[in-house]
């Protein structure tokens with residue numbers, strides 16, 4: 001088979017697969033925010049409640065065949081269902097084309113060798129799409145989706161080491177590992193009610209209507225909650241992680257015997273094949289923590305500075321999942337690119353004289369996609385000047 005025919009077959013397969021994944025994303029988007037199970041009951045018409053038979057539930061195709069109506073009661077199916085399916089199909093097929101046909105990013109390698117990285121990036125794009133869709137409608141982020149994507153990122157980075165994942169230095173790897181232990185300790189303390197969750201935690205777990213949720217600055221102000229005090233509780237939550245991360249860094253960089261052993265374990269050049277897998281996993285972990293830290297740090301500083309809640313913990317989850325999949329550099333660039341996307345939207349609103357506010361999650365998602373695809377250009381634009389400046 002010619003390489004071109006091979007590409008065409010993969011593109012058709014991934015498009016069809018994407019439509020099915022999109023169908024599942026629809027379930028996530030419409031059930032998770034309402035706290036419903038994503039497994040039971042099976043697909044049914046929200047209007048008449050009758051189950052949708054398998055042959056009426058074929059992604060994209062059924063919408064066309066049924067002319068956008070429920071077969072039982074004739075109610076219009078909202079066009080966003082086939083839109084999400086088409087978008088996911090385009091994402092999965094498009095990602096293949098970008099990485100393996102037109103080589104938009106250097107060093108992708110052949111699909112037969114780099115499919116691990118493709119799976120991770122495809123899962124990330126699907127997760128970002130679901131998060132953005134829910135965020136736009138409900139002003140909250142389905143953090144379960146971010147956890148699943150982060151898990152996929154950690155596993156694929158360990159199993160399929162790829163040159164796109166930045167190699168992390170032994171002390172940075174130790175800091176990430178120790179910091180994760182610190183986060184675990186804080187979560188346990190919270191589980192056993194030794195540490196009170198901040199106001200956002202409470203908001204994020206309950207599905208809110210339009211104006212409640214993580215952006216509810218007005219309501220929290222009215223209910224007498226002091227945002228500055230709440231964010232200090234979050235700082236307390238993070239303190240075991242920060243202390244342990246610093247300790248991990250110092251121990252593996254200052255104590256020579258520890259440093260030698262640790263380097264052999266995690267540094268590919270010193271430790272060989274196993275170290276490559278371990279470094280891949282820790283690179284993913286560093287990415288998760290660094291990406292989360294950008295947003296959480298901004299949130300803490302912003303809230304302390306302005307006395308108003310800045311950024312949501314949902315955004316922290318979104319970026320953490322990006323870091324787990326792509327390593328620390330992609331989310332670090334996306335963090336600075338996202339405000340420009342938001343600014344373009346604000347300008348559009350200004351020109352059209354419209355009032356339609358959007359949450360921040362979709363801008364983080366859009367910026368991430370841009371940086372993932374045009375990584376080399378961003379790298380040159382941002383990282384090179386930083387490097388020459390001595391960072």
Ligand SMILES: [Zn+2]
Nearest residue numbers: 045048070073
């Ligand atoms: Zn119906």
